[in-house]
Amino acid sequence: MLQNCFTHSHWQDAFEAAEFVFERISNLALRSLDNEDKQHLLGLMAEVASDGVAAALFANKGCLAALNLLEQGRGVLAESIEAMRVDIMQLQEHYPDMAHQFVRLRDELEGVASDSDDEDGISRSDQRSKTGKEFDKLIEDIRSLPEFSSFLGQPSEAEIQGAAVGWAAGCHQRQQVSL
Template sequence: MELLAFNPLVKDLSRAWSLLHDAIHLIPRATLRSLDREDQQHILGKLTGLTSLAISVSLEISRSPLEALQLQELSRSITNGQLLDYRTDISDLMEEYPTLAKEFDSLRQTLDSPVPSSSTESSDTSKGKLLQILEQQAIIGRKNKAAQDLDNILFQIRQKPGFKNFLREESEEYFLSAAQEGPIVVLNVSKLRSDAILVTKAQVTSIALSDLSHDSMMKYFDNSKEIRVSENNEVKRELLEWLWTGAVRPVLRNLGFYPTPNLKKVGSLPRIWWIGVGLMAKAPIHVA
């Protein structure tokens, strides 16, 4: 998917961003709540790289860093729990609208219930296999109905005062409040460009990381997309220097935590939360 931005037929990056934006929002439709967990994870595995590319295209066409961050957080929520929308805490909803909250909770429990495996003792005979297939189809049918009902309940909830953005993209206030104890840095590398999205308690900004190229990153990953394991200290040092030069140092300078010609001395350093997108999630950023 990262090749999309470099395909000569794709010249309208604004259109590409629109498609990527819609694709991320449609992931829950591809990973239906009625599917079992293994099937959901298999489908999500096929979408690797989608979020990273969406962030890069978003920043390339000068969309706001907040929009890019919202896409990243939405995608993270989806991949970590097939949209945390039916695993989230609903205490506020329960307090304000208990009937809707109970319906929502009942539906998500239905969707979370497993579909019986076909490898059971009852499937030893043809009749047993037929009964099991019918049982599975009935459960899947109930799950599909529950998924449709859940969409309807979500629509009703979002019509209520104070719940307009219930289980949708997080607001700017949400991200700023998350950075009260220290900045949050999201690192993204794709074939199109590399960036750091910086979240402080005052604003969401971004900086381009020109020395953190995709090609140089791939030198440190093997074919299974894991960090290359090496006993060679020189290779390890090279990786850490690459991360320091390309990502950590420019971020610290931008945040005012590293001396520059105009800033000779810095004060006490706060905690920084580093978040990598895609392959960068596996990079030893904290060590650098």
């Protein structure tokens, strides 16, 4: 759909499509995919981020909207490993039980890599799905805690502006843009 919107210069539709993808990417549970599928999906997310940034600017949505899409794409691609470590350290300091549960579930998700069945006949993909749902629920619970509303999430406008040094540039296969 994004490619069609770009072909016909429907910038608003392209922007909304990119937002739609990033709003729902967490529901895809990347954790439940095997490595080859993850790599393919992450490649698509890089394209969506690039297209979304260009569409945001051409649809006159402003730099913040474009930067938010850029950040969401970066977050999906990199999974914000360093930010995750910082968030976990802060969680450990304030809520050690939740931090322990987070690390346990994360490690479980990373360790359940094969699709074969275990001795109880439960498929690995079913186990990943179950653990992924527990993990998502825990993140939701953590985000409901004071000072943890953006736990593993995209930064607020104030955080983006505070981290900004100058400008950002984005290259798109059809357009060149800067923020």
